[in-house]
Amino acid sequence: MSAGTGTFSIDGKNIDLAVREGTIGPSVVDIAPLYKNAGMFTYDPGFTSTASCESKITYIDGDEGVLLYRGYPIEQLAEHGDFLETCYLLLYGELPTASQKADFDYRVTRHTMVHEQMTRFFQGFRRDAHPMAILVASVGALSAFYHDSTDISDPQQRMIASMRMIAKVPTLAAMAYKYSIGQPFMYPKNNLDYTSNFLHMCFGVPCEEYVPNPVLARAMDRIFILHADHEQNASTSTVRLAGSSGANPFACIAAGVACLWGPAHGGANEAALKMLEEIGTPDRIPEFIARAKDKNDPFRLMGFGHRVYKNYDPRAKIMQRTTHEVLNELGIKDDPLLDVAMELERIALHDEYFIEKKLYPNIDFYSGITLKAMGFPTSMFTVLFALARTVGWIAQWKEMIEDPSQKIGRPRQLYTGAPQRDYTPIAQRS
């Protein structure tokens, strides 16, 4: 919706720029005409004040700690729905009816097997390969196995590729885990729901029947819901940019997996747990708080702070509750890591530095404790984040591909390098 114009004045020239309003949240100034009319670019490294696209999928209010998927609060979806319902909502924009949900579950379930030759693909990795390295490679490799769903101009192929990735990434993730511990791959089981099937593929063995713990399956499913999408974060922006060139969907999602791996992003859950283990006991917390505040020390409190949330990450609150639920179910009464985490949170939330910089726990602060208690090694934590975020990346990629105004993303720069100069023969160089 148009909301009038803003005027940009520079060097005595006035340039009118359209202002557009969204449904909720900040309006935007359309700066597209700026270069043509003023011969200048805007400059915003890290995109702290830049809207890269128009989207109807996810809304975040960082000041209020609000997260909506297609308008529905994350708290309600995590409480009342399941992950595949959230997948349907993110992809199609509405909550499914009972028959739509049953059909969607059926279709996803029947795409969970991977091409049998992919098992040989894994043999090329060392057993101690990081599961994220395996996931980046194997998701990209899907385009080498499923050529019949790589034509992005065909809506049918886009839909099949989407279903294949939502269904097969859990299988690949479980295979990466099994390969790292030297256990045989477990085939998916169609009589299990999505998340129970994933736990079966991770923790089941051919020697005996695996019975998923319903409390842990529900907790895992809720963790997937919390991680499903998050507006134009770094990995989603990577997927959109890769997709804008027309790259096939598997390659675009593999690019998202690669970006998510970084410790400033999805890799923070692995880094946060390692930090809690390094702190070890509550009495060492002040030492780490001091390091986090020291400008000369690159150390940061992993799992704290966020580009958008300047209030409590609503996902972190649900994550904290889920942590207690899982520890109770497993009979873990006094987890030293949880003690350190809760004391660290208490101290940080009362520390002037963290208050002034509005640093709160984010989704990665508690997730590691929960996942470790469930039996996952630390190296699998970001893989689980990528598994859940696959649907968010696909929904955002689909929205971009279907946007008639979309074009290849190609940012410009502020050039501060050498001005033009002539080549010097090597004999004349000193």
Ligand code: SDX
């Ligand atoms: C995710 O974007 C998303 O939506 C991501 C995500 C998603 O769902 O996709 O929510 C998932 O990535 C969550 C974030 C996980 N990362 C971490 O927990 C790593 C630790 N956090 C920081 O690296 C940092 O907070 C970021 C990267 C998350 C945000 O960094 P910004 O927005 O670039 O903020 P900044 O680095 O400019 O920090 C502002 C100030 C700085 O101090 P000054 O230079 O102003 O003096 O706050 C300080 C920072 O030094 N600061 C921290 C801190 N985070 C920021 N100081 C200590 N510990 C921290 N964790």
